[in-house]
Amino acid sequence: MxxxxxxxxxxxxxxxxxxxxxxxxxxxxxxxxxxxxxxxxxxxHRFRNLTEAWLNGDHYKWRALRWLGVDEAYITGEAPDKIKFLTWAKAVPAMAGNPLYHWTHLELERHFGIRERLSEDNAEEVWNVCNERLRDDDSLTAAGIxxxxxxxxxxxxxxxxxxxxxxxxxxxxxxxxxxxxxxxxxxxxxxxxxxxxxxxxxxxxxxxxxxxxxxxxxxxxxxxxxxxxxxxxxxxxxxxxxxxxxxxxxxxxxxxxxxxxxxxxxxxxxxxxxxxxxxxxxxxxxxxxxxxxxxxxxxxxxxxxxxxxxxxxxxxxxxxxxxxxxxxxxxxxxxxxxxxxxxxxxxxxxxxxxxxxxxxxxxxxxxxxxxxxxxxxxxxxxxxxxxxxxxxxxxxxxxxxxxxxxxxxxxxxxxxxxxxxxxxxxxxxxxxxxxxxxxxxxxxxxxxxxxxxxxxxxxxxxxxxxx
The missing domain is CATH 3.20.20.140 (Metal-dependent hydrolases)
Incomplete structure (x- = not known):
């Protein structure tokens, strides 16, 4: 990758x-x-997963997903958290030129040590690695950050x-x-x-x-x-x-x-x-x-x-x-x-x-x-x-x-x-x-x-x- x-x-x-x-x-x-x-x-607070920590409440990301025609169920709706994250990961390569592209990769690297470009190809692996860190690392609690x-x-x-x-x-x-x-x-x-x-x-x-x-x-x-x-x-x-x-x-x-x-x-x-x-x-x-x-x-x-x-x-x-x-x-x-x-x-x-x-x-x-x-x-x-x-x-x-x-x-x-x-x-x-x-x-x-x-x-x- x-x-x-x-x-x-x-x-x-x-x-x-x-x-x-x-x-x-x-x-x-x-x-x-x-x-x-x-x-x-x-x-x-310890975040239950990457979607709670990273996607919930972030209207910058929501607007970008809507721009790509993503159904609201996968943005703010009832889709499972993992599916929402996989949807986001698939969308990121289309955001070249938008600050979200830079922010996404800076945040993945600075918080989780992930340097690879995010896409649907590595989304499952990123989901698992980040969730493990969120579960076990006290520096990734709300106060720890x-x-x-x-x-x-x-x-x-x-x-x-x-x-x-x-x-x-x-x-x-x-x-x-x-x-x-x-x-x-x-x-x-x-x-x-x-x-x-x-x-x-x-x-x-x-x-x-x-x-x-x-x-x-x-x-x-x-x-x-x-x-x-x-x-x-x-x-x-x-x-x-x-x-x-x-x-x-x-x-x-x-x-x-x-x-x-x-x-x-x-x-x-x-x-x-x-x-x-x-x-x-x-x-x-x-x-x-x-x-x-x-x-x-x-x-x-x-x-x-x-x-x-x-x-x-x-x-x-x-x-x-x-x-x-x-x-x-x-x-x-x-x-x-x-x-x-x-x-x-x-x-x-x-x-x-x-x-x-x-x-x-x-x-x-x-x-x-x-x-x-x-x-x-x-x-x-x-x-x-x-x-x-x-x-x-x-x-x-x-x-x-x-x-x-x-x-x-x-x-x-x-x-x-x-x-x-x-x-x-x-x-x-x-x-x-x-x-x-x-x-x-x-x-x-x-x-x-x-x-x-x-x-x-x-x-x-x-x-x-x-x-």
Whole structure:
């Protein structure tokens, strides 16, 4: 069976290889945004087989299989786990040019020592070898993987109403070397037109020990939950938006809108924006007061295939890029917080890469305050966490801002096997800087450039988040 050589993957020059192997490869990982299950980490979950560990919950792979016409039964349906894996293995050779091809082979080699190209010819053998390792190797449990990849910090994504019981277990036991901390994600507080909005507020109020029958009650509950998150090590928030709202409203207007939503009344699009803007400003002030970083993930249009979303639910791989105007609302939100000197450290991610230059110029308006790179152009996200997307983001940041202050990559993943994506990013990063050296745009001073690479891979994030 042919081997897939990964030694010089994406490292197309001598300079790139020097930067990667001498400076980037051995750096620890700071995974400041992911969707990993903290309960599996707390319980040192052992995966029953390769399908559970590698395919379940991975909408990247699901979309690729659908593109090949594979029946849903073999993707998210009732087919046995082994058959799902064999289906995936048969499909991989057709994915040349897609980052899944690289990720697949990096993950097989880094986790299981398998260097052969995956196909239907060796699928049975790979299935057996990997399952044996998953069964017997403690470094392939959920917690073991974090430790094996030297993940120093892992920030999960958690709803404010979450009990954080798993995080308390992790901290109380103290058995895991990785710092696993929650991230405050209040999307459901902002989604005022969801049918279950009132029911959710009951959960939030119960978690906070606060009755929520008015806007002041909601703000009190948010304050209580933020404090609980802070005590469990949280230092980041996260928000997911299609279009970023900015429609200023005073507290009375926002309170009236909230009361009507709580009672099941109709809320206009403008009123949604007013409520969300009021809440984002309050939340931004809260984050600033606690020294948290605010993350804004902008530009996804979700659940577009209504038939399949009704069958499978959200996060099933039916989301895409939203094209829209952002400059006025982003500048407005950041300026409103900055005007009161309450702008927290902020990372702005976009799913629409035509906005990279605009975002870079926008965040440049609000830098300073004694924080190096206080506002960040977030790493290439979701559909763009591949070679060309990463290069585009890095070039925009370096051309308009200072790439030397960049806090680097994250997995944004639900899969515990996805940590080689940090390696993939580091290879792209070193490939770009290596090209600049080869083309005479940077000096061939590897210690100077290499230290910058180490900063971007880990040290900038370590200093920025302070966890």
């Amino acid at each position: 042919a081997v897939f050589e990964t030694e010089n993957l994406l490292l197309t020059s001598k300079s790139a290889r020097t930067l990667y192997y001498d400076y980037a490869a051995a750096m620890p990982i700071y995974d400041f945004h992911n969707h990993l299950d903290p309960g599996k980490i707390a319980g040192r 974090l430790e094996r990849f030297d993940v120093r910090v892992a920030c999960t994504t958690d709803d404010p109403a979450d009990s954080l019981a798993a995080h308390r277990t992790i901290r109380d036991k103290g058995e895991i070397r990785t710092k696993v901390v929650p991230t405050f994600r209040p999307d459901r507080i902002l989604d005022i037109r969801r049918p279950d909005f009132a029911a959710y507020l009951e959960q939030l109020g119960a978690a906070a020990g606060v009755g929520i029958d008015s806007l002041p009650g909601l703000l009190k509950a948010i304050e209580a939950r933020a404090q609980a998150f802070h005590e469990q090590g949280c230092r980041l928030s996260d928000h997911g938006f299609g279009e970023l709202p900015y429609e200023p409203a005073d507290e009375k207007t926002a309170g009236d809108i909230f009361a009507r939503a709580l009672a099941g009344g109709d809320i206009s699009e403008k009123e949604v924006r007013q409520y969300q803007t009021f809440m984002m400003l309050k939340l931004g002030e809260l984050y600033h007061a606690r020294g948290w970083t605010m993350q804004l993930h902008i530009g996804a249009i979700r659940n577009n295939n209504t038939r399949m979303s009704a069958l499978l639910g959200k996060d099933a791989g039916y989301d895409s890029i939203l094209d829209f105007h952002l400059a006025r609302s982003l500048n407005g939100l950041l300026n409103a917080l900055d005007a009161e000197d309450r702008l927290p450290q902020t990372i702005v991610y976009t799913l629409f890469p035509a906005q990279y230059d605009m975002i870079a110029t926008t965040i440049g308006n609000f830098q300073g305050g004694g924080v190096r790179g206080k506002l960040q152009l977030g790493s290439a996200w979701w559909f763009h966490d591949q070679k060309e997307g990463m290069r585009q983001q890095l070039k925009a940041l370096s051309s308009i801002g200072l790439v030397s202050t960049f806090v680097g990559m994250l997995t944004d993943s639900r899969s515990f096997l996805s940590f080689p994506r940090h390696e993939y990013f580091r290879r792209v990063l070193c490939g770009l800087f290596g090209a600049w050296i080869e083309e005479g745009e940077l000096p061939a001073d590897y210690e100077y450039v290499g230290e910058m690479i180490r900063d971007i891979c880990f040290r900038n994030a370590e200093a920025y988040f302070g966890i």
